[in-house]
């Protein structure tokens with residue numbers, strides 16, 4: 001009996017989506033979800049047309065709501081990342097980037113993210 005319930009717990013853990021529950025690790029989330037295109041520094045990746053998100057004047061001026069909207073809806077050549085991160089994770093990334101750029105807005109609460117999400121039909125699941 002005991003070993004069966006242990007197995008069930010293991011099975012449940014294995015079913016959690018990648019990236020679940022990592023709102024306390026915003027730098028790691030950024031590395032996984034954003035850095036491939038945006039890089040980790042204040043200059044764009046070599047040869048990349050995509051903007052750096054550190055030392056970014058738009059993020060500095062517009063703050064966490066701006067970052068969350070871009071992440072959830074995509075923009076230009078950036079696809080929407082709404083299906084890849086939870087509300088808490090989007091808030092964590094947005095607050096992390098806003099703070100790193102010196103934006104003074106209060107941090108976004110995870111509860112504020114749901115209202116910013118696109119309709120389910122406009123949120124593609126990427127493979």
Ligand code: HEC
Nearest residue numbers: 033034037050051058066067070071075076077078081093
């Ligand atoms: C597949 C590549 C790709 C990924 C992954 C990606 N982005 Fe982007 N992002 C872009 C591109 C391209 C643009 C510029 C869009 C344009 O103007 O054409 C952009 C623009 C932005 C902007 C606007 C920057 C500005 O100067 O106004 C923000 C904010 C942003 N992305 C946030 C994020 C966050 C946060 C993540 C991770 C959760 C992320 N992006 C992941 C490609 C990507």
